[in-house]
Amino acid sequence: MPVTPNHLASRRQFVRQASLTAAVAAMAGPAAALPLAAASATTKDETQRKLGFAIVGLGKFATQQMMPAFKDCKHAKITALVSGSPDKAKQLAAEYGVDPKSVYSYDNFDSIKDNPAVDVVYIVLPPSLHMEYTVRAAKAGKHVLSEKPMATSVADCQKMIDACNKAGKKLMVAYRAQFEPFNLDAIARIKKGELGKLRQITADHGRIVKPTEEKAEAWRVVKKTAGGGSLMDIGIYSLNAARYLTGEEPVEVTAQEYTDKSDPRFKEVEDVIHFTLRFPSGVLASCTSAYSIQEVKRYRVFGDKAYLDLDPATDYYKHNMTIGTKEGEMKASLKEGNQFAAELDHMAECVLENKTPKTPGEEGLKDVRIIMAIYEAARTGKKVKV
Amino acid sequence: MPVTPNHLASRRQFVRQASLTAAVAAMAGPAAALPLAAASATTKDETQRKLGFAIVGLGKFATQQMMPAFKDCKHAKITALVSGSPDKAKQLAAEYGVDPKSVYSYDNFDSIKDNPAVDVVYIVLPPSLHMEYTVRAAKAGKHVLSEKPMATSVADCQKMIDACNKAGKKLMVAYRAQFEPFNLDAIARIKKGELGKLRQITADHGRIVKPTEEKAEAWRVVKKTAGGGSLMDIGIYSLNAARYLTGEEPVEVTAQEYTDKSDPRFKEVEDVIHFTLRFPSGVLASCTSAYSIQEVKRYRVFGDKAYLDLDPATDYYKHNMTIGTKEGEMKASLKEGNQFAAELDHMAECVLENKTPKTPGEEGLKDVRIIMAIYEAARTGKKVKV
Structure with missing residues (x-):
């Protein structure tokens, strides 16, 4: 179910490149900001094009922190919602201008593969569900941003990494x-x-x-x-x-x-x-x-x-x-800066520029592996090698 | 070498009791302050009598923190100095009004037993010397206040406790x-x-x-x-x-x-x-x-x-x-309060009222025992029972 028009890839790519170069240049300081001029040839409307994010799980953190942050994003916008509460999802869809057809339940989530408005699936579910929804999202051809902890076991973390690698999709863990x-x-x-x-x-x-x-x-x-x-x-x-x-x-x-x-x-x-x-x-x-x-x-x-x-x-x-x-x-x-918006934009930039995220699946796995060592050390009373 | 006149024990005891009761009562609040009246019979001069302290070791901490604190003490005064630096000791003796005859070296320290102006020996030496000077002070018939750490081994701590017990003298560790x-x-x-x-x-x-x-x-x-x-x-x-x-x-x-x-x-x-x-x-x-x-x-x-x-x-x-x-x-x-003066007064009060100090030798020994367990835990990588 395509709900937003697709853009011409070549044109889109140029705009993305220019605006991102400008953003990175701005971060690097005035001396590096010259490439900004290259972006001036594009129209304001084109530079505002953003990647579409599906929010999976509409709990307190998603609705009160992450979703409001999209307004500060340069490269990310909410284009789909996934929830077990249809009423809540409907209301939020109206609030955020999400097409009602892009509201999914956990049952029909896999049909998100047919929605070209969704580039990234952002998983804000309890940790035990991160693996399942990452695998399903990757199979649906979507990039994945997962909340932390990445998963409840090292094995699940590895499955998430493997699934995204196999699908050729980006995987990032939301270390805000x-x-x-x-x-x-x-x-x-x-x-x-x-x-x-x-x-x-x-x-x-x-x-x-x-x-x-x-x-x-x-x-x-x-x-x-x-x-x-x-x-x-x-x-x-x-x-x-x-x-x-x-x-x-x-x-x-x-x-x-x-x-x-x-x-x-x-x-x-x-x-x-x-x-x-x-x-x-x-x-x-x-x-x-x-x-x-x-x-x-x-x-x-x-x-x-x-x-x-x-x-x-x-x-x-x-x-x-x-x-x-x-x-x-x-x-x-x-x-102060909006860490949530920066995180979402980074995910979008990694997709747009085909870069490895700063906090990839491997970063999440490292923490989960160390966490398991901490639990073992607490249980045994012995120093544990990581 | 007696350098200050001895007081009549019975009289002295009465004054001490009265002034201490008042001090404790004041700490306990207005309702408990009634016994103050009992002290009013004594003269101002008599209530100002103080126990004599010998300062052993005239390093930075002793000279810059502890010695100046005696001016705020109700029950403690400096009556002797023990040092390996005769010039420094002489100068400080003049500054603090200590009789030059009550200045000792580490060699003639044991003759402090003949000095009735000294009630308490306060040891501000490096930790490895605490045991030796505590034992010597106890043998000289003096009460002991030792800096922390109490000693460099559990065995030394025990020797200090035993020496003071044997001599019937108080032992306190200076946990300010x-x-x-x-x-x-x-x-x-x-x-x-x-x-x-x-x-x-x-x-x-x-x-x-x-x-x-x-x-x-x-x-x-x-x-x-x-x-x-x-x-x-x-x-x-x-x-x-x-x-x-x-x-x-x-x-x-x-x-x-x-x-x-x-x-x-x-x-x-x-x-x-x-x-x-x-x-x-x-x-x-x-x-x-x-x-x-x-x-x-x-x-x-x-x-x-x-x-x-x-x-x-x-x-x-x-x-x-x-x-x-x-x-x-x-x-x-x-x-803010003067913790040093409070500590010194407490030591004096314990002597005057024959009370066990709040931080006795046993307190110092407990810390040294735990410190040894910490070293063992760091060395072995294993949880150590204390």
């Missing part, structure tokens, strides 16, 4: 923090050597998971659906940050877990889990994750010259960076 | 943070249940140890003198805080260490060491300690209702407390 300006600035400062030689990182992520009675949150505390507890859902931010901040892969991990099994929320999944990662350079990262504490989303990176504190570090907005040196602490002034 | 108002307030808030049920603690202590060329710092990086590296010296604040904040003793520990052995400072002792303590209630405390990073002295205690952040937590002054609840963060307003 890797598109967030404060985090990117932190990485840049570390790379520039502003902190000196890195010594240690601390990273803490916590939130209160509501009682299981609240249906919308229920999947988080079901092992089969979530794959695990706080570590899978939010501790992964501590883990992923330790990796992108060091630019290294951990080699060893120790861990301890504390879960009150008498709490109805934690019959199946872990609550508090603390883990320490060792990186090849020697840097240690001590990370915490909990499902029963007031919200915390912070990290501090300690070099031998200075430290960089981001608190909150991985929130949606309102990030706060402090640099500590021997002269004392100072706040870094940096403009 | 346990006398610091913000830390005491944190403990009180936790006990009152302000944070709800405790879930986890993070505690970080770090500083830059200067190159070994700087003589005053040299002992810190010599294994035999310091007993270990950052953990013995500053990581112990993370450890001790985790214990006094939970009010529990840890049962298990995991740890990892990172030390660049090519750094001349770290040929003998560890630099970065991260450890996670498990307490019987299940609470996990993730602690870090480092000798090569910009100063950090902070902890955060997470309950299921709120968190309490102290940053800095264990500085000399300028503590900063934040309470985080679902309503957001708020700063706690609390008056």
Whole structure:
């Protein structure tokens, strides 16, 4: 069911190339911005053409964070919705100008293959479903953006990678923090050597998971659906940050877990889990994750010259960076940006320019593999090699 | 060599009792302050009588922090100095009004037994010397206040306890943070249940140890003198805080260490060491300690209702407390106090009232025992039972 007209590929390609070059040039600074002139020959209407995204799963995060972000996207727009709630989907379709014919249920999802308005399938379902919908999307000839954690097992991650490779489609994992300006600035400062030689990182992520009675949150505390507890859902931010901040892969991990099994929320999944990662350079990262504490989303990176504190570090907005040196602490002034839009645009750009995403399936698999090592370390009380 | 007149014991005892009762009553609040009237019969001069302290070791911490604090003490005064530097000792004696005859070298230290002006020997020497000087002080019939870490081995800690017990003298370890108002307030808030049920603690202590060329710092990086590296010296604040904040003793520990052995400072002792303590209630405390990073002295205690952040937590002054609840963060307003004077007065009070110190030898031994378990966990990669 084709619902929007297809564009001439050659023309489209030219426009894309020009506008993307301009966008990349703008990021690189004034000196590199000259190619902008090349884009001026195209009309405003043409430069506004965008790739079509199907949103699979219309939960709180999708509807309150991701879908509103599309308005700030240069290369991405919502062209389809997939939901088990027809009424909700219908209402959102009207709100976002999505053709009612491009609203799918989980049953007829596979027919999305016949919808040329959909280039990318964005999976915002509970983790246990990521593999199935990635495989189905790839079979339907669509590129895939999957929420994190990528899947509930390393094997499922691999199946997702294989399916997209086989279909010749892009696969990206939605690590929004890797598109967030404060985090990117932190990485840049570390790379520039502003902190000196890195010594240690601390990273803490916590939130209160509501009682299981609240249906919308229920999947988080079901092992089969979530794959695990706080570590899978939010501790992964501590883990992923330790990796992108060091630019290294951990080699060893120790861990301890504390879960009150008498709490109805934690019959199946872990609550508090603390883990320490060792990186090849020697840097240690001590990370915490909990499902029963007031919200915390912070990290501090300690070099031998200075430290960089981001608190909150991985929130949606309102990030706060402090640099500590021997002269004392100072706040870094940096403009907030829409990490969701940047993430969606990056996915679109990778499709348009046939590039490997910054956070491909392999990135998601690495985290899931380390998460499994953390669980093993917590279970055995022994240091586990990754 | 008696240098100050001895007081009539019975009279002295009465004055002490009265003034201490008043002090304790004042701390307990207005309703308990009635016994103050009993003290009003004594003269101002008599209530100002203080116990005499001998300062053993006139390094930076002793001369810049502890000695100036005596001016704020109600029950403690400096009456003797022990040093290997006669000129420095002479100058300080003049500055603090100490009788020149009460200045000792390490060689003639034992003759302090004949000096009735000295009630308490305060040992501010490198850790490896704490045992020797405690034993000598106890044999000289003096009470002992020892800096932390108590000693460089569990066996030495036990010898110190035994020596003081045998001599019928008090032994206290100088855990200043346990006398610091913000830390005491944190403990009180936790006990009152302000944070709800405790879930986890993070505690970080770090500083830059200067190159070994700087003589005053040299002992810190010599294994035999310091007993270990950052953990013995500053990581112990993370450890001790985790214990006094939970009010529990840890049962298990995991740890990892990172030390660049090519750094001349770290040929003998560890630099970065991260450890996670498990307490019987299940609470996990993730602690870090480092000798090569910009100063950090902070902890955060997470309950299921709120968190309490102290940053800095264990500085000399300028503590900063934040309470985080679902309503957001708020700063706690609390008056700074002189933790050093409070610590010294407590030692004096324990002698005067024949009470066991709040931080007795047994407290110091517990930390040293856990430190040894942390080292073992780091070495073996296995969880170690404490």
